[in-house]
Amino acid sequence: SGLNYTEPYRPQYHFSPAENWMNDPAGLVYYNETYHLFFQYNPAGIEWGNMSWGHATSKDLTHWEERPVALLARGYPENVTEMYFTGSAVADVNNTSGFGVDGKVPLVAMYTSMYPVAQELPSGKNVLAEQQSQSIAYSLDDGETWTTYDAENPVIHNPPSPYGAEFENFRDPFVFWHEDTQKWVAVTVLASLHKVVIWSSDNLKEWSLASEFGPYNAVGGVWECPNLFQMPIKGHPSIKKWVLVLGLNPGGPPGTVGSGTQYFIGDFDGTAFKADPDNIHADNKSANWMDWGPDFYAAASYNGLPAGDDVVQIAWMNNWQYGATIPTSPWRSAMSVPRQLSLKKVNGKVALLQQPQHSWRSVANHQTLKHSWKSVSKGSTSLDSPGKAFKIDLSFADHDSDKSLASTFAIAVRASSDFKQETLVGYNFTSKEVFVDRRNSGDGSFDKTFASLYHAPLSANADKRINLQVFVDWSSVEVLGGQGEVSLTAQIFPEGNSTEARLVSTDGVTQDVRLRISGMDSAWH
Numbered sequence: 001s002g003l004n005y006t007e008p009y010r011p012q013y014h015f016s017p018a019e020n021w022m023n024d025p026a027g028l029v030y031y032n033e034t035y036h037l038f039f040q041y042n043p044a045g046i047e048w049g050n051m052s053w054g055h056a057t058s059k060d061l062t063h064w065e066e067r068p069v070a071l072l073a074r075g076y077p078e079n080v081t082e083m084y085f086t087g088s089a090v091a092d093v094n095n096t097s098g099f100g101v102d103g104k105v106p107l108v109a110m111y112t113s114m115y116p117v118a119q120e121l122p123s124g125k126n127v128l129a130e131q132q133s134q135s136i137a138y139s140l141d142d143g144e145t146w147t148t149y150d151a152e153n154p155v156i157h158n159p160p161s162p163y164g165a166e167f168e169n170f171r172d173p174f175v176f177w178h179e180d181t182q183k184w185v186a187v188t189v190l191a192s193l194h195k196v197v198i199w200s201s202d203n204l205k206e207w208s209l210a211s212e213f214g215p216y217n218a219v220g221g222v223w224e225c226p227n228l229f230q231m232p233i234k235g236h237p238s239i240k241k242w243v244l245v246l247g248l249n250p251g252g253p254p255g256t257v258g259s260g261t262q263y264f265i266g267d268f269d270g271t272a273f274k275a276d277p278d279n280i281h282a283d284n285k286s287a288n289w290m291d292w293g294p295d296f297y298a299a300a301s302y303n304g305l306p307a308g309d310d311v312v313q314i315a316w317m318n319n320w321q322y323g324a325t326i327p328t329s330p331w332r333s334a335m336s337v338p339r340q341l342s343l344k345k346v347n348g349k350v351a352l353l354q355q356p357q358h359s360w361r362s363v364a365n366h367q368t369l370k371h372s373w374k375s376v377s378k379g380s381t382s383l384d385s386p387g388k389a390f391k392i393d394l395s396f397a398d399h400d401s402d403k404s405l406a407s408t409f410a411i412a413v414r415a416s417s418d419f420k421q422e423t424l425v426g427y428n429f430t431s432k433e434v435f436v437d438r439r440n441s442g443d444g445s446f447d448k449t450f451a452s453l454y455h456a457p458l459s460a461n462a463d464k465r466i467n468l469q470v471f472v473d474w475s476s477v478e479v480l481g482g483q484g485e486v487s488l489t490a491q492i493f494p495e496g497n498s499t500e501a502r503l504v505s506t507d508g509v510t511q512d513v514r515l516r517i518s519g520m521d522s523a524w525h
């Protein structure tokens with residue numbers, strides 16, 4: 001396939017396309033014991049354009065095989081008349097669509113058709129506007145090849161009045177089967193109006209408007225890529241809640257620039273989503289952030305997972321602020337580690353928890369470093385080099401301010417031998433925040449906002465400890481704090497020989513430190 005997995009910055013256990021531009025995951029569906037990952041893809045270059053659906057498959061969510069492009073922009077390459085924007089896919093096991101023939105189960109994808117349309121402005125000037133509406137396609141060969149439903153596409157036209165003004169920004173359908181009402185549901189956004197618009201259908205072809213939600217909470221930029229799914233609350237299995245996850249761009253979490261992801265916990269009856277009152281913030285600005293870092297966007301969840309399995313999401317590990325200028329070649333962008341989601345009461349409030357989906361263990365190797373310290377002294381403590389791809393479990397005692405105790409404690413990773421270049425992942429005992437500091441992490445020259453410090457609130461667990469899991473790859477760090485109630489994802493572009501690590505305890509000592517580092521092998525075959 002022409003892959004060269006030793007290229008500078010090439011992710012070793014995160015999915016990235018062999019070459020060319022990738023953005024949102026779209027159409028995540030598990031069918032016939034295979035995980036499908038479709039994604040926004042430009043077959044012709046490392047910048048956004050000619051939007052098509054790329055395709056990769058996996059048996060375990062960690063080892064991926066890139067497949068031929070699934071939906072190639074119509075008219076490509078000469079004269080693109082339709083691009084296939086973000087959407088979703090389902091296995092229509094009851095053949096409600098009628099697309100299945102000879103007993104074959106159709107996979108049905110819904111995507112946003114982006115048509116360039118000539119439009120005459122009131123001034124008389126002619127412009128090429130963007131017409132977005134929702135269309136479907138089906139596959140009878142497990143996602144390898146697709147047929148667009150040209151007879152009736154688009155199946156959801158630009159919304160009727162009163163939405164007419166938002167002609168240009170109606171997109172990102174997330175379709176799923178709603179068991180209780182035995183109907184298909186499609187969740188879309190009117191991106192610039194900060195509204196989620198919900199549709200329902202019996203056959204995936206004819207859709208009727210069901211309800212709308214929003215605007216609420218973070219509305220700093222357009223709303224994109226909605227997702228809606230149900231989960232029980234851990235420890236209260238009879239209580240099930242619905243979670244709405246939304247991208248917004250720009251207007252991400254405090255301290256970031258560009259894209260971000262927020263969520264709402266609430267209820268959904270097959271028609272309308274209603275957020276719990278404590279999930280609607282009165283200031284109309286703050287939000288439940290799914291990730292507090294700069295590089296976690298367009299999170300999408302799997303359809304078709306076996307009943308009883310937790311929800312699994314994958315996000316685009318990049319940011320529209322600088323996505324098109326990151327210094328990688330001949331590809332741009334990678335996906336996050338797949339995240340297993342759950343709901344649990346943490347400090348009195350139901351929180352969305354994230355854990356790495358377990359298959360990451362299949363690439364963990366035996367080069368494991370394990371060490372504990374009653375007390376890590378002030379200053380820096382050297383560690384054996386863990387290399388460039390590894391997973392860290394770091395746990396230590398929390399404390400309140402005290403002269404002899406640290407103000408911050410961190411592990412430095414992907415550091416140069418003189419430690420002039422390093423990425424710090426740690427905890428601030430005063431502000432009670434976990435942080436990622438990529439100010440000296442390597443190349444940041446391509447964007448002036450890149451070299452920054454990111455933080456997220458995290459309280460100690462009941463045992464008064466801070467627990468961090470950190471996934472480090474050739475060009476990223478992903479931090480999950482506590483039980484997974486906070487997540488911080490950030491790309492980094494360190495020099496290739498930056499393989500050192502150390503502990504840094506500032507202003508005083510850090511107590512009861514436990515560290516385990518597992519080496520990670522390449523997941524490519």
Ligand code: FRU
Nearest residue numbers: 024040085086171224225298
């Ligand atoms: C989000 C997004 C989507 C759109 C797609 C186009 O990253 O802007 O709203 O469908 O990218 O590539």
